[in-house]
Amino acid sequence: xxxxxxxxxxxxxxxxxxxxxxxxxxxxxxxxxxxxxxxxxxxxxxxxxxxxxxxxxxxxxxxxxxxxxxxxxxxxxxxxxxxxxxxxxxxxxxxxxxxxxxxxxxxxxxxxxxx
Numbered sequence: 769x770x771x772x773x774x775x776x777x778x779x780x781x782x783x784x785x786x787x788x789x790x791x792x793x794x795x796x797x798x799x800x801x802x803x804x805x806x807x808x809x810x811x812x813x814x815x816x817x818x819x820x821x822x823x824x825x826x827x828x829x830x831x832x833x834x835x836x837x838x839x840x841x842x843x844x845x846x847x848x849x850x851x852x853x854x855x856x857x858x859x860x861x862x863x864x865x866x867x868x869x870x871x872x873x874x875x876x877x878x879x880x881x882x883x
Contacts, residue, residue: 771798781830785809787866792816803874810834810863818860823873825853832867836860 772795773779785795785807792814797805803823810816810832818837827836828850836843836851838859845851847867853859855876861869 769798769800770796770804772796773798781807781868785868787811797870801875803872806871806873808869808871810861810867810869812863812865812867815862816860818858820856820858821873822855823875824855825874826872827851827853828870828872830868830870833864834867834869835862835864837862 773784784797785793787793787809789811793807793809795807797807799806827845829845829847831847833844833846836845836859838853838857843851844864
């Protein structure tokens with residue numbers, strides 16, 4: 769398992785990822801072949817262009833507010849709210865204000881085995 773953190777330690781969310789005015793920041797909490805958890809920090813106006821992912825995703829806005837566009841429908845998601853998205857769906861993100869996200873990614877088990 770890949771991680772940027774130590775197991776058994778308490779981590780302050782605001783210290784875990786910082787804003788960067790030059791680019792969107794990503795930090796892996798942990799990652800396996802079946803999924804993972806990532807943190808994302810976007811300054812106001814920063815965006816993630818339209819892309820897809822092979823994972824089912826839960827996007828939680830921990831701070832700020834984003835516009836999350838999927839299937840040509842824009843959704844405003846604010847701090848304290850989350851959004852679910854299926855695998856392989858084209859989507860994009862724009863930060864309306866400085867925003868921090870937690871993204872949980874899960875890949876469906878193709879063999880229908882218990883995970």
